[in-house]
Amino acid sequence: MTEPVVEAIEVVKFLGDGASKVQALKGVSLSLASGELVLLMGPSGSGKTTLLSVLGCMLSPTEGSVRVCGHSTAGLPPDQLTKLRRDHIGFVFQSYHLFPTLTAVDNVRLALDVRGERSHRAITKAIDALAIVGLSHKINAYPLQLSSGEQQRVAIARAIVGNASAILADEPTAALDSENGHSVMSVLAEIARHPGRGVLVVTHDPRILPFANRIVRIEDGRIVGKERSAAAGPTEQARSLAVP
Amino acid sequence: MKWREFIALSAARLLRGCLLRMRKLSARARSWTPSFLGADRYSRLAAELCSPLLASQLVTPLIFKLAARNLFHDRLRFIATIIGIVFSMVLVTVQMGLFLSFERMVTTMIDHTPADLWIMPFGTKCFEDPSLLDERERFRAMSIKGVTDAVPILISFAQWRVPTGGTTPVLVIGSDMDKAGLRPWNIVEGDLDALSIPDAVAIDQSYFDRLGSKGLGDTVEIGDRRAQVRVVTKGIRSFTTTPYVFTPLDRARAYTGTPPNKATYLLVRLAAGADVESARTRLNETLAKAEALTPAEFRSRSRSFWLFGTGAGAALFAGALLGMIVGIVIVAQTLYSSTKEYLNEFATLRAIGSSSIYIYAVIIIQALLSAIIGFGIAAGIGVFIVEVTAESALPVFMTPTLTVSLFLLTIAMCVISAMSAIVQVMRMDPAMAFTR
Numbered sequence: 283m284t285e286p287v288v289e290a291i292e293v294v295k296f297l298g299d300g301a302s303k304v305q306a307l308k309g310v311s312l313s314l315a316s317g318e319l320v321l322l323m324g325p326s327g328s329g330k331t332t333l334l335s336v337l338g339c340m341l342s343p344t345e346g347s348v349r350v351c352g353h354s355t356a357g358l359p360p361d362q363l364t365k366l367r368r369d370h371i372g373f374v375f376q377s378y379h380l381f382p383t384l385t386a387v388d389n390v391r392l393a394l395d396v397r398g399e400r401s402h403r404a405i406t407k408a409i410d411a412l413a414i415v416g417l418s419h420k421i422n423a424y425p426l427q428l429s430s431g432e433q434q435r436v437a438i439a440r441a442i443v444g445n446a447s448a449i450l451a452d453e454p455t456a457a458l459d460s461e462n463g464h465s466v467m468s469v470l471a472e473i474a475r476h477p478g479r480g481v482l483v484v485t486h487d488p489r490i491l492p493f494a495n496r497i498v499r500i501e502d503g504r505i506v507g508k509e510r511s512a513a514a515g516p517t518e519q520a521r522s523l524a525v526p
Numbered sequence: 527m528k529w530r531e532f533i534a535l536s537a538a539r540l541l542r543g544c545l546l547r548m549r550k551l552s553a554r555a556r557s558w559t560p561s562f563l564g565a566d567r568y569s570r571l572a573a574e575l576c577s578p579l580l581a582s583q584l585v586t587p588l589i590f591k592l593a594a595r596n597l598f599h600d601r602l603r604f605i606a607t608i609i610g611i612v613f614s615m616v617l618v619t620v621q622m623g624l625f626l627s628f629e630r631m632v633t634t635m636i637d638h639t640p641a642d643l644w645i646m647p648f649g650t651k652c653f654e655d656p657s658l659l660d661e662r663e664r665f666r667a668m669s670i671k672g673v674t675d676a677v678p679i680l681i682s683f684a685q686w687r688v689p690t691g692g693t694t695p696v697l698v699i700g701s702d703m704d705k706a707g708l709r710p711w712n713i714v715e716g717d718l719d720a721l722s723i724p725d726a727v728a729i730d731q732s733y734f735d736r737l738g739s740k741g742l743g744d745t746v747e748i749g750d751r752r753a754q755v756r757v758v759t760k761g762i763r764s765f766t767t768t769p770y771v772f773t774p775l776d777r778a779r780a781y782t783g784t785p786p787n788k789a790t791y792l793l794v795r796l797a798a799g800a801d802v803e804s805a806r807t808r809l810n811e812t813l814a815k816a817e818a819l820t821p822a823e824f825r826s827r828s829r830s831f832w833l834f835g836t837g838a839g840a841a842l843f844a845g846a847l848l849g850m851i852v853g854i855v856i857v858a859q860t861l862y863s864s865t866k867e868y869l870n871e872f873a874t875l876r877a878i879g880s881s882s883i884y885i886y887a888v889i890i891i892q893a894l895l896s897a898i899i900g901f902g903i904a905a906g907i908g909v910f911i912v913e914v915t916a917e918s919a920l921p922v923f924m925t926p927t928l929t930v931s932l933f934l935l936t937i938a939m940c941v942i943s944a945m946s947a948i949v950q951v952m953r954m955d956p957a958m959a960f961t962r
Contacts, residue, residue: 331960340877340957361881368879375959379874383595388588395588396880440878452960 286313286349287370287447287480288337293346295332295503306332308503309346314448319474319481319493324500330484331452333500337482338371338450339363351447368397372441374451374470378433380425380440386412387421390439397444411439415469431462438469442479449473449481455490467493589884593891596864604896607860611900612907614853615936619908621846622932623922625839630923631765632832633825635699639708641793643806643818645676650817651835652828654697654766656682661787663816670808672800677705678789680775682782683768687747688738696737696748696771697764700778707793710772715742715758721774728757732917733769749781765832767919794818850939857896857943865889865947869954876956889947897940901933908932 295307306329314320314337324330335341336348339355342363348355351370355363372393380389390408394400399407412421415435425433434454441449451470455463467483471493474481483490491497499507598604635653636644645667647657659678667676680700685693701707703721710718710728720726727748734741744755748771757772764770771781779786796805802820809818819827833839865872872885908924915921 335957335960338877340955340960364876364879364881367877371879373874373877373959375874375877377870379870379959381592381596381868381871383599384588384592388591391588392592392875392880393878396875396878396884400587444879 285315285352287316287351287478288450288482289313289349290333290337290343291347291349293333293336293343293348295329295336295341296344297332306503307336307343310500310503310505311346312337312498312505314480314482316447316478316480317475318495319471319483320496320498321491321494322482322484322498322500323486326486328500329503330500332503334450334452334482334484337448338373339367368444370447372444372446372449374434374437374441374449374454376453376456378425378430378437380433380436382425385422385424386417386428386436386439389425389436390443393440393443407443408439411443412436414442414473415439416465429462430458431465434458434462434466435469438466438473442473447479449479451481451483453485453487454483455485455487460489463487463489589887590891593888594895596868596888597892597895600864600867603860603864607857607896608900608903610856610860611853611896611936611940612904614849614856614939615901615904615932616907616911617849617852618846618935619904619924619928619932620911620922621842621849622928623908623912623924624920625833625842625846626925626928627921627923628765628838628842629829629833631763631920632828634762635708635770636821636825636828638711639679639793639821640706640795641677641821642796642800642802643794643809643820644824645792645794645809645813645816645818646790646824647816650827651831653824654681654764656790658784658788658790659792659816661789663813664789664792666812666814667792667794667809667818670805670812672797672805673794673809674797675705675795676792677702677707677795678775679708679791679793680778680782680784680788681790682778682784684749684771684781686737686769686771687750689746690738694736694769696769697766698748698771698773698778698781700773700775700782702775706795707775708772710757710759710762712760712762713757714760716756718757720756721772723754723756725752725754725777726756726773727753727777728759728772729755729769730759730762732761732763732919737769749783751781753777753781763919765920792816850935853936853939854943857893857940858946860896861889861893861944861947862950864892865950869950870959872951873954873956873959876954877959882952885951886948889944889951890941893940893944894937897936900940901936904936905929905932 290310290312293307293310294305297304297306310329310333312333322330322333332341336343339348339350342355350366353366355366358366381392384392387405387408390411391404394404394407409418409421412418415438417432417435417439420428420432425436428436449470454466454470458466467490470481470483473479474495496508498505632652645659645663647659650657661678664676664678667673680698682698683695684698686696687693699708701709703709703718714731716728721728729737729739731741737746739746739755742755742758746753746755753773762770773781776786778784794809796802806818806820875885876882911922912924
């Protein structure tokens with residue numbers, strides 16, 4: 283593990299206005315190093331998703347700072363934050379959010395298209411990304427023709443196709459059964475082993491604990507515990523559960 | 527064969543040249559980002575919109591594919607959109623076509639009259655206005671330097687006795703046939719000389735039924751006087767639906783009971799090289815109860831009276847406007863609901879680093895596709911309507927300018943409709959991809 287790919291330093295975040303104003307994050311510090319898979323766990327309303335949004339440059343911290351691959355996000359205008367996201371961060375969402383009207387390869391290619399990569403090479407990259415997640419045989423399938431686990435793997439391929447340094451995953455296994463959940467986590471764990479890339483997974487799911495290098499617990503907007511996995515990496519148990 | 531090789535080689539070179547040119551244009555469009563007046567966003571939007579059209583890569587542009595698939599995905603909604611656009615554009619086409627037709631028909635007589643200037647009683651509103659001039663005005667006009675002739679013509683209503691009983695009003699146009707006056711045109715039976723025969727009149731074949739006439743040689747009564755159809759024309763219609771009857775001036779006076787020293791207009795002919803404007807000024811200074819207008823001014827006055835003085839033009843424009851509003855509402859509703867359906871996916875696009883411009887471009891491409899398909903169908907129906915109404919009393923008229931204008935209007939309508947969807951996307955927070 284080397285320097286952090288994303289880092290939150292004493293981040294405070296208020297959400298809402300007036301009477302509905304709440305402090306979602308109360309001085310959170312968290313770093314994600316390349317080569318590690320970190321699980322962010324906590325009860326509902328603890329600030330997990332807000333922290334993920336702040337780390338993903340979708341929300342600006344009220345106080346504190348965020349650094350993405352060494353770049354501070356402080357004072358950056360929205361288009362610069364978008365560029366930072368585009369260049370360095372990949373997202374995986376609980377509901378996949380794939381366009382049902384596009385094939386798997388086109389859904390992955392979208393991540394390149396929004397960067398202006400629109401040549402044959404973009405298609406090759408998208409197919410390679412799908413191969414990494416084990417879907418090279420389903421490149422022309424539409425999301426509705428894929429299982430939930432496969433759809434999530436397409437979403438992962440979309441997150442990694444642009445060579446993002448940080449993959450931020452929000453409850454990636456919440457909508458999946460045990461087998462698909464392990465399959466998705468094993469893909470994420472494999473991706474995390476890539477040098478220069480870290481994976482942060484927000485989850486409630488205790489089944490995926492064996493995949494983590496580190497587990498960070500958050501409650502009421504504060505980090506309340508940081509545990510390093512016993513094996514300092516995805517356990518043999520996790521690897522044995524992984525579906526290739 | 528050599529010539530075949532030459533053609534194939536030339537075609538290949540031309541195609542290659544076009545592709546290279548398109549590639550350069552595409553690259554230039556993407557890189558062109560002027561910073562003045564905040565034009566950067568617009569140039570980027572234009573570049574995103576142009577990239578599918580200009581890109582010479584063989585890969586189907588994904589932004590185009592995404593827009594098209596999102597649009598066509600819900601076929602029922604897509605069909606409803608197209609029906610909305612078609613309905614709207616056919617309505618606008620018919621209204622504007624009628625407006626053009628009306629505009630032309632109200633000036634048909636002026637267009638076919640050879641005159642440098644028109645002299646008419648003060649306050650004449652249009653060609654069909656039956657006010658009368660005294661012949662002394664003609665002598666006053668003739669006294670003006672540069673005026674070579676002032677030909678009197680009479681326009682007046684008379685009663686045509688229908689053989690089956692009763693009468694119907696006609697608009698008698700009296701003009702001396704030996705002078706350059708207002709003569710019938712598009713003659714399909716008989717000839718102009720035949721109007722010199724006593725009692726001869728010319729009518730249009732489209733009014734045979736209305737006048738109860740059997741055509742050439744038919745003997746009728748106008749204003750209790752005998753008349754005989756000696757000339758038949760085609761396509762000289764009145765938008766007021768009152769048939770025109772052409773006859774020499776004296777006979778017209780007799781049919782309409784107009785005194786022999788009266789006329790409705792004097793058609794002024796000027797000497798070669800005479801200045802029209804100065805002649806008009808002198809005429810207006812000299813004439814007692816009349817005024818002189820150029821043909822263009824008289825056309826404008828007639829159009830203004832019939833199209834706006836009577837409210838007919840306003841009604842046509844109101845119909846066209848209504849059609850446009852219906853179209854905008856339907857397309858806006860469709861694009862809005864389509865965008866709303868994919869809002870999470872659009873939020874995801876924003877999350878993964880898409881610019882807002884990229885998403886606006888997707889929505890605008892959807893609007894443009896709807897416009898092109900809708901306009902194509904509407905244009906086909908428009909051509910059919912033009913053909914069907916060509917022989918009617920008020921044909922729907924189309925010109926290349928009107929066609930191009932309607933196409934641009936359809937595009938504008940659909941792009942305006944896209945605004946509701948764009949506003950929705952503008953309010954979208956990329957973080958919502960996490961929460962849904």
